[in-house]
Amino acid sequence: MRIGELARRAGVSVRSLRYYEEQGLLESERSSSGQRHYPEAAVDRVILLQRLYAGGLSSRTIGEVLPCVDRPSSDTSEAAFEMMVGERDRLSAHIEDLLRTRDMLDELIATNRRHNATLASDSAR
Amino acid sequence: MRIGELARRAGVSVRSLRYYEEQGLLESERSSSGQRHYPEAAVDRVILLQRLYAGGLSSRTIGEVLPCVDRPSSDTSEAAFEMMVGERDRLSAHIEDLLRTRDMLDELIATNRRHNATLASDSAR
DNA sequence: CTAGAACCTGACACTGACGTCAGAGGCAAG
DNA sequence: CTTGCCTCTGACGTCAGTGTCAGGTTCTAG
Numbered sequence: 351m352r353i354g355e356l357a358r359r360a361g362v363s364v365r366s367l368r369y370y371e372e373q374g375l376l377e378s379e380r381s382s383s384g385q386r387h388y389p390e391a392a393v394d395r396v397i398l399l400q401r402l403y404a405g406g407l408s409s410r411t412i413g414e415v416l417p418c419v420d421r422p423s424s425d426t427s428e429a430a431f432e433m434m435v436g437e438r439d440r441l442s443a444h445i446e447d448l449l450r451t452r453d454m455l456d457e458l459i460a461t462n463r464r465h466n467a468t469l470a471s472d473s474a475r
Numbered sequence: 476m477r478i479g480e481l482a483r484r485a486g487v488s489v490r491s492l493r494y495y496e497e498q499g500l501l502e503s504e505r506s507s508s509g510q511r512h513y514p515e516a517a518v519d520r521v522i523l524l525q526r527l528y529a530g531g532l533s534s535r536t537i538g539e540v541l542p543c544v545d546r547p548s549s550d551t552s553e554a555a556f557e558m559m560v561g562e563r564d565r566l567s568a569h570i571e572d573l574l575r576t577r578d579m580l581d582e583l584i585a586t587n588r589r590h591n592a593t594l595a596s597d598s599a600r
Numbered sequence: 601c602t603a604g605a606a607c608c609t610g611a612c613a614c615t616g617a618c619g620t621c622a623g624a625g626g627c628a629a630g
Numbered sequence: 631c632t633t634g635c636c637t638c639t640g641a642c643g644t645c646a647g648t649g650t651c652a653g654g655t656t657c658t659a660g
Contacts, residue, residue, distance in 0.1 A: 352606075352607075352657095353606085353607070354605095354606060354607080363648070363649080364606095364607085365647090365648060365649065365650085366647075366648065368608095368609095369646095369647070369648070381656095383607085383608090383655075383656055383657085384607085384608060384609095384655085384656090385606090385607055385608075385656075385657085386607085386608090398579075401575070401576050401579055402576070403647085404572055404573070404576055405573060405576035405577070405580070408645095408646075408647095409646075409647080418583060418587050419583060422583070422586045422587045422590045423590045423591070426587070431584075431587055434580065434583060434584060434587070435584060437580065438577060438580040438581065438584060441573060441576065441577050441580065442577060444573065445570060445573050445574065445577065447529055448529070448530060448531075448566060448569065448570050448573070449570065450526070451526050451527070451529055451530035451566065452530070452563060452566050452567060452570065454523075454526055455530070455559060455562065455563040455566065456563065458543060458544060458547070458559060459556075459559060459560060459563060461547045462543050462547045462551070462556055462559070465547045465548045466548070477636075477637075478636085478637070478638095479635095479636060479637080488618075488619080489636095489637085490617090490618060490619065490620085491617080491618065493638095493639095494617070494618065498617095506626095508625080508626055508627090508637090508638090509625090509626090509637085509638060509639095510626075510627095510636085510637055510638075511637085511638090528617080533616075533617090534616080534617080
């Protein structure tokens with residue numbers, strides 16, 4: 351398929367796909383006229399990339415981790431595996447932090463609700 | 476206290492504090508010579524700001540939400556309260572997304588471990 | 601054949617919370 | 631008074647993924 355279809359099916363912009371290729375994260379075959387062509391599998395690949403980006407991994411980090419995805423065997427660099435584990439831990443810590451922030455927001459919301467309820471019952475008298 | 480001490484105690488840079496003030500998120504009294512002075516409470520205020528930033532809120536959004544923190548009563552704009560609830564929901568969705576990403580990473584890690592274990596036992600024969 | 605959609609490369613714009621530097625003034629200790 | 635550290639304003643730099651525009655080529659439907 352060509353880049354436009356891939357973009358639609360993976361839910362990203364054409365610009366992003368070209369960027370991923372530039373970063374070495376997505377391959378394409380070129381037709382004689384220079385247009386990119388992708389296999390079916392590219393859709394899942396792009397979705398995978400999106401998920402890693404969503405996890406806060408940078409292009410560089412994704413590039414260093416991808417070998418573990420493409421060839422999950424011990425000939426895959428040990429460093430890539432360690433990197434992946436490290437990113438998982440970083441992500442876990444980040445999630446914990448976000449949970450704390452959400453808890454704080456929940457407390458603020460509850461406090462506001464209480465105040466409003468109090469004022470409402472006051473004015474109802 | 477002056478800006479340097481506040482920065483140290485709240486664990487942020489001096490630059491950030493000035494930025495927060497510029498964004499209307501942090502007040503300071505100025506000495507006759509123009510230096511900023513802060514009360515004790517500023518430490519907690521800055522930590523609160525950091526937590527909101529950590530939650531992915533922008534300066535503008537934080538500014539719109541702060542009234543709920545400073546004056547949690549119904550004279551606080553309804554919009555500010557809605558905004559806070561909206562941000563909580565956005566944050567929840569974001570956390571869910573990160574959890575999915577972490578699950579994916581865990582699967583990848585498990586797959587790699589299995590392959591390595593397999594190869595190790597093969598080579599042991 | 602032709603119009604229009606899709607594609608190409610290259611490059612600059614953007615966002616936002618800062619880092620960093622310059623040049624100048626402020627303040628406590630010796 | 632001076633040394634050295636802190637602070638001030640103002641302004642430009644950064645990063646990274648993506649938007650967007652320009653100017654040109656290619657594909658496809660009719």
